[in-house]
Amino acid sequence: MAYSEKVLDHFANPRNVGSLDRGDQRVGTGMVGAPECGDVMKLQIQVNEETGVIEDAKFKTFGCGSAIASSSLATEWVKGKTVDEALEIRNVDIVNELSLPPVKIHCSVLAEDAIKAAIEDYRKKRSH
Amino acid sequence: MDAPDYFQFFGLEARLSIDLPDLENRFYRLSRQLHPDRHAQAAPSERERSLEASAILNDAYRTLRDPVARAEYLLKQQGFEQSKQAPAELLDEVFDLNLALEELRGGDVSVRSRLEAARERFLALLQETDAGLEGLFGAYDRSPAPAALGEIRAALNRRKYISNLVQQVESELNP
Structure with missing residues (x-):
């Protein structure tokens, strides 16, 4: 199966690989996985507590090229958005942007889930 | 036939x-x-x-x-299919394991001890799950109810996931 150029680009030059300090109050961590393919995806956001804007995002994904590209794109997209705006990102947007074939749609679902999980984690921290 | x-x-x-x-x-x-x-x-x-x-x-x-194959057989008969959900509480472990595997493949032999520790942990989890399953089996046999099968389904999913992890670590430690 051929990967699209955009997938290959994100795969060869993933954006925002790394990790943020989990203990930081401003950091939300989303960890998601898919047992059937063994993929694990960690996506973290750092939020400006006054403005609610996501100022930084990092990811690390163990999985196929499409999973890596989906999470790389997700970190690019959430940066500069408010937390509420980031929640609007849908997996179909990722599918369209990366031209993912049907068998790889679950990778984009994983990326959407990771964003949501990171935001949920951030909000949970703030409510304490 | x-x-x-x-x-x-x-x-x-x-x-x-x-x-x-x-x-x-x-x-x-x-x-x-x-x-x-x-x-x-x-x-x-x-x-x-x-x-x-x-x-x-x-x-x-x-x-x-085989207790696991037996339970899988009965669950399938009753319409309880294997789940595609990863057990959330294990994801951190899986992530750390992948990180260690990546470092080992990158030539860092010092992670061997971390992998060995991970293997011990997963084996202990496996035992724990098996002990739990035994109890669930007994409970189901005493009063066969769909709710009990749901619990067994969840425990077996967890077990499958853990045993995959053990295999992954072992194939890396003893190629």
């Missing part, structure tokens, strides 16, 4: 806890009855039937003597 119910094939009730020596006795008894040599003089159609029945007997025995 459609595969018959494995429990019925052995003349057993559908139970998750099974008396293994009893199952073995039933297996040998049926094996002798169905053995092709005993049907050597029979009509070809009957010989074929005994051959098919022998094959089913072997499948049934292999399935029922």
Whole structure:
């Protein structure tokens, strides 16, 4: 199966690989996985507590090229958005942007889930 | 010939806890009855039937003597399919494991001890899950209810996931 150029680009030059300090109050961590393919995806956001804007995002994904590209794109997209705006990102947007074939749609679902999980984690921290 | 119910094939009730020596006795008894040599003089159609029945007997025995395979069989019969959800509480472990595997492949041999520790942890989790399953099996046999099967389904999903992790670590430690 051929990967699209955009997938290959994100795969060869993933954006925002790394990790943020989990203990930081401003950091939300989303960890998601898919047992059937063994993929694990960690996506973290750092939020400006006054403005609610996501100022930084990092990811690390163990999985196929499409999973890596989906999470790389997700970190690019959430940066500069408010937390509420980031929640609007849908997996179909990722599918369209990366031209993912049907068998790889679950990778984009994983990326959407990771964003949501990171935001949920951030909000949970703030409510304490 | 459609595969018959494995429990019925052995003349057993559908139970998750099974008396293994009893199952073995039933297996040998049926094996002798169905053995092709005993049907050597029979009509070809009957010989074929005994051959098919022998094959089913072997499948049934292999399935029922193993507690996990037995439970999977019963769950499938009752419509409880394997889940595609990863157990959330294990994801951190899986992530760390992948990180260590990546470092080991990158040539960092110092992570070996981390992998060995991970293997011990997963093996302990496996034992814990097995002990839990035994209790769940007993509970289901005492009062067979769909809710109990749901719990068993969840425990088996977890077990499958953990045993995959153990395999992954072992193939990396002993290539």
